[in-house]
Amino acid sequence: MRRFLPLFLVLISLQAYAHLGGISGVVYDQTTNVPLRGVTVQLTGLGKATLTNELGQFRFTGLVAAPYKIELSHLGFKTQTIAVVVLDDQTTSLKAYLTGASVELSEVVVSSQRAHDQQLISSLDIKLRPIVNSQEILRLVPGLFIGQHAGGGKAEQIFLRGFDLDHGTDIRLTVDGMPVNMVSHAHGQGYADLHFVIPELVEGADFKKGPYTTDKGNLATAGWVDFRTKTALDRSFVKLEAGQYNTYRAVAGLDLLGQRGRAKNQSAYLASEYSYSDSYFDNPQHFKRLNVVGKYHGHLTPNTNLTLTGSTFWSKWNHSGQIPDRAVESGLIGWFGSIDPTEGGETSRTNVNAQLVTVTPKNHVIKNQFFYSNYNFELYSNFTFFRNDSINGDQIRQKEHRNLFGYNGSYSAQTYLGKSRWTTTLGAQYRQDITHHTELSHTKNRVETLNPVQFGNVNEINAAAYADELIQFSDHFSLNAGVRLDYFRSQYEDLLTTPALTKRATQAIVSPKLNLYYTLNPRFQLYLNTGKGFHSNDARVVVAQDGREILPGAYGSDLGVIVKPFPRLLINAAAWYLWLEQEFVYVGDEGVVEPSGRSRRQGIDVSARYQLTKNVYADVDLNTARPRAIGVEAGQNYLPLAPTFTSTGGLSLQTSSGLNGSIRYRYIGSRPANEDNSIVAQAYFVTDLQANYTKRNYNVGLSIQNLLNTRWKETQFATESRLQGEAAPVDEIHFTPGTPFFARLSLTWFW
Template identity: 35%
Template sequence: MPRPCQKLRPGGPFPAGARTFTIRLGLGVLVAVLAHRVFAYGEPPEAETVSLESITVRGRAADLLGTAESASQGEVGQPEFQQRPLSRIGELVEVVPGTLATQHSGSGKANQYFLRGFNLDHGTDFSVALDGVPMNLRSHAHGQGYLDLNSIIPELVDRIDYGKGPYYAELGDFSSAGYARFHTLHRLPQGFAKFTGGEFGYYRGVAAASSAVGGGDLLYGAQVHFFQGPWVQDEALNQYNGMLRYTVDRKDWGMAVNGKAYRAHWTATNQIPARAVESGLLSRYGTMDPSDGGTTDRYSLSGTLWSRGDTYRNELNLYAVYYDLDLYSNFTGYLDDPVHGDQINQHERRVVAGGNGEQTFFQRWFGLEMDTTLGFQVRYDGISNLTLNHTAKRQFLNTVSVADVDETSVSFYVKNQTQWLPKFRTVAGLRSDTFLFDVKDKLVPQNSGQTASTLLSPKLSLVFGPWFDSEWFINLGYGFHSNDARGVTARVARNDPATPMAGAPGLVRQRGAEAGVRTQILPGQVSTLAIWWLHSDSELVFAGDAGTTEPTGASERYGVEWTNYYKPTDWLTLDADFAFTSARYLGVPGNAKDIPNSVGRVIGAGAALQLPYGFFASLRVRDFGRVPLNESGTAWAGDTTLVNLGAGYQYQTLKLELDVFNLFDSRANDIAYYYTSRFPQNEQPASGVDGIMLHPVMPRQVRASVTIAF
């Protein structure tokens, strides 16, 4: 018997589009196989000597002693991704200890991220780059630093480098809470085709292969993804990804060219009032506006060139990105417009172009070993028709704001690492960032204008050891995040142009400190402990949902993180991460000091087993809580605990997998937000208007995968 939220569909357990999906997937696999054959055998074979190449396996067990700059830096490799059941692509960032990626407004939209006491919204204060291309989007229609990871194909990620805190000279905007750098594979040992099917109309297909071409490696892959979801209103997700990479990797130089494409459209079920669920007006998976959702595209082309020698290393990366979005959301129901409802449409189209490069010199001065790095980063965002519309059922009613934005940043940095003593080294850096904001407001010309902001950010890390395979770290640094350009140039209130207002600062100063230790005293084990503090001068950001700026003042966060990774045998891998955080506003009157949606506790743990006869299994647990929903601390979210299981069998080129997500499906796991909302008058509950909103986690789901290598 189906659950109340699950709808039976005509034609059996498969949705009407399943047959079309199967045809598309079959064609995709066929194209990948034929391409593999053409590239691999398109020329007559020549006699040649084949030498086996050494392969470095990267992961959290990698030896970072002598190279890491802080206890909170790390590295995760593809073998660890394969051990983690992923319910959605955004969970890739959860390999960064203490990071959460929750579902939000449909599978085609950027996830909601949380780290170090920040409700990062969709990316502010946490930066991600993919093969050198920045993923965060400035002055975005929906949220500053918008970070949509759905364009990534997880099976083609080679490794993720990560770190936390404003201590790294090569990192700038959106990086004060943390960063992750994704690197895709250069080649595959075998081509593969993978099909996944599951409950609630979940279907996903991936096919990829690589071939030797012209002295390099050509890797090509594609993904299609369809999902109906457990909601009363079908999500109807259609998602398409493609990737093409050509790499030449020699001993002392190399190059890579990357092309990536992504398109998605979906219908979203947003958070709903808790009182509506409690009173029976809505089911747990119901919706206030069944027309919410969106469409998005992202296409990128980038190139990288690097070389290295005994005394130097350098790298140059150039990129160009096209991106567009149409997003329809209704968070408040009928609060502002009791007749038509409060749905908004956020629209933008942008081109991003830029590059970054650095040169490192390996030197010996006065008997001291040192590395000195000089680097630059340039980025331009050209955004046309950055628009906020009032809509009803995706039909236009009126325009709230519309502007064209040009935003340019130019950054330079220098970093020096010196080995002063056999057991003591320093990493000192200085970074300069200059941002140019140019806004043409088409509705309120008084808010048009040009302005510039510049910040200098010094960094310093002290590293002691190693003693007994352990290093100790002290880190200090200044960082920043940029604000939305529309808020920076604003001079009058949008709803009352006769009322002057102060614009937001272009760049918001942040500073932090950390003390930690990294130990690898046991073979196959890595443990880190870090105590950290971070201060932000202001959290004044542009609120895209309202079309205005919202000042929140200065803030302070501090906490402790303990991460553990242990591989005692070849067949068992264990990890456990604990993060505890306190976050509060500074200089505010009364008791309004809590920062809404700042997660105070994040715990993640897992086990992966390689069993005899080709069997394998995994278990993952995530727990988070201590989340205030308002500034006064009178409303708190409940705790959320999720358990995922995975098991499978591999025989030669065939791999079978079965994953169970959210094993203990419980309403207690639902995620709470704080919005004021109202129902239509004929459905208005007696309790009136309150602010507790729920976004239920996905119910228990079972998904099965088949992977064939060729």
């Protein structure tokens, strides 16, 4: 009899469990009827909580028959409590709709449920700070600075965590999961042009600093950012802008399906943007940009949704380029003048992005994404003026035609072992870049080609697989461990040789990650992020050195804390360290990126968000860094243009009467412009203002860049150049002047 007792007890337990019930549901945005991902769902009083999945679904099982209360909370929405009755052997189903509400910092909690991916800072910022132009999109990342030095049409120069990232060498940028960075680009490795994104369509920004996320591969060393565009429009709209310097802009978004589509869980919209500006330079830029975007979202089955996005973008401009200090100081040109007024460019990009998400009956999530881009780029620059060619000048043309296509797929499943929850994710990724006639040529006046320097075709493949495990052991402790394998094949066909010469190189790299999180309570979380990442080298550099140092590694760690010492104050602080096996150096006169030596960076990031009153919010970001080259003599080991201290902050206003806006500052400290710090890039402090008056059917806005009309240098380089008539080259700061006082008015109509 004793031998059968354990089996008897198991049968009794199973019989008791068989009579237990459950709760399942879906949470929607009431305005758009789109399922909400990441909503916190709590069973009041029981200590049980979960998050909604990709389809807005949640589920509780093993509940005894009884009445329950479910609390739903999501940043920017009203918290909702629903009474539910669970019966024996039954799963109670429900639908919940959340309505938008003003942000209350007192309601924001530090969640143990989503310790690895919670984005409290960025979620707050996107809700509180209006995005008024494409540059503001990147500034959503705390500590990230940008600078424009080619007339608004070229991708911005990016700075983050002690990096001068040029246009994207060590930061991975994506939009709805589709890559923005262009590897082996005609202008520079990792070139990332976000201007195909219409600012009014940005819904959020997910980011992480450092190489700690398993599904983020190439270029994600300083960090990564994924911008999410709106799945559906709240309402159709038309927006008109006009400002100084012959600046005009028109944006429109049309909800194609309306309420009839929402009733069927479908949405579709078409949006377009056109911009024109002569800008504030002495030589008018005649800047033009056109964007068109269409997006569809719908359910193929109750558990499968499909999102299709198509877009096209075109831009053309003139620009004044970087000018030397001595030319301004001598009176040769003015502060907004130029040495070579024939610089400029033209670019276009057409995208198709298909995303399919399926949730199985066992709550497993399957994601499939296919993307394609056709990209064209042509840029005329002159960094050194007459240093190499005293007669015709040193203007160069960088040009390419590219087809980019790829796939992202993942399978994720949750299992429970006792009180711990295990989330296993397996993924596969593929990307191929094929360029036609990637060119670097010496030109004159954007018309005459004097000498081809590089001319060829790139064919680059990056295939990857990864495994990721997220374990929530309890309400206090969770662990994330992952590993990814990346394979690269770089091919370059040199068309300047006869016959054309094709070279290839291959290499693979393994990148492990380990992240630990301890959540003491909803007001305090401690975390340790560690991991290895990498950036690939330009294919032309790779094959030239026979495949050596194709994939230099980056090793990083963050020790951080998220804390709410008071109900209305949220602080995120981290001490960090990053070691790179190889740096990139941009060679301006040759227009290429070359690999350099090892480096290390360490610093402290602090972000704080504080609600002063019911309607006024304050924020500040402070970022320090100590970037140094390794194995180089002290005093000669500075990393040119790498920021050592940056700060941004401001006040935001949101009122029920319709008045809202913000006043913001950004500051970057002086930093070395060359390896021995003998040339210094000057600090600047700039203030911007945005004010809006919003009613149900319209919005009137005023945007002012550089409110105090500060004279500042937006981008600065130590460059050796020679002006026409000079006997010898001079090595000094060359800069692009920053925006003077620049006001724009806008009127938006909703229906």
